[in-house]
Amino acid sequence: MRIYKECRHCSKELRGRTDKKFCDPQCKSAYQYQIEKQNPERFYNKVDNQLKLNRKILKEYNKGGKVTIRSNVLLKLGFDPNFFTHYWKNQKGEVYLFVYEYGFLKKTENGKEKYVLVTWQDYMGK
Template sequence: MKRLQEECLNCGNKLKGRIDKKYCDPQCKSAHQYKKERERPDRFYNKVDNQLRLNRRILKEYNKAGKAIVRQSILLQEGFDPKFFTHYWKNQKGDVYLFVYEYGFFSKKENGNDKFVLIKWQDYMLK
């Protein structure tokens, strides 16, 4: 019976043992898979997760007191992207706050400037 793979896919050493073997040892297998993964473009869910984590960090940084109003341009310069959020909450006035985990934001215009109202999730919002 002919061997399917003559050489290790990672280091090129001659293979011994099972006929369907592809790597000479577990380290070569791991190294080869790591190289293959690095060559692939970023996966979509990684991009989404990275942006959500960045958004959360920015909202947390600018909302130390539980409620704050910040110019949108400031957050956007930091890398904040309002299209990435985890859930929303609508208050009694009908304002829809978008949340990134426990930090929420609401877009509004004040004195001709685009601003975000930042809040932190509260237990009463569950109702």
């Protein structure tokens, strides 16, 4: 067992138990946070963060319920169409991908890639 004479986080002199590593719970938490920040981002966090970003972007650009926008506008903001929560297929066979309540459909019109943005409707669940 290694004995620490000072707090691992703030370097204050430790008093009390001989095996004490931190001066208080805040220093312990701050130290563990710093160590965790050095680790590569976990897969779950990457997916969750991308879904949150996608939802934020779709919400921002779909104020009217159904909007068409050039794909490069969304992609420049960090939108990644590979991250979605579910899908819905309409009667024409088009598959809308959804990030929670905001959906998108990739289309090409006049040689330009676009996304049709929609919001989830009750009839889509039937």
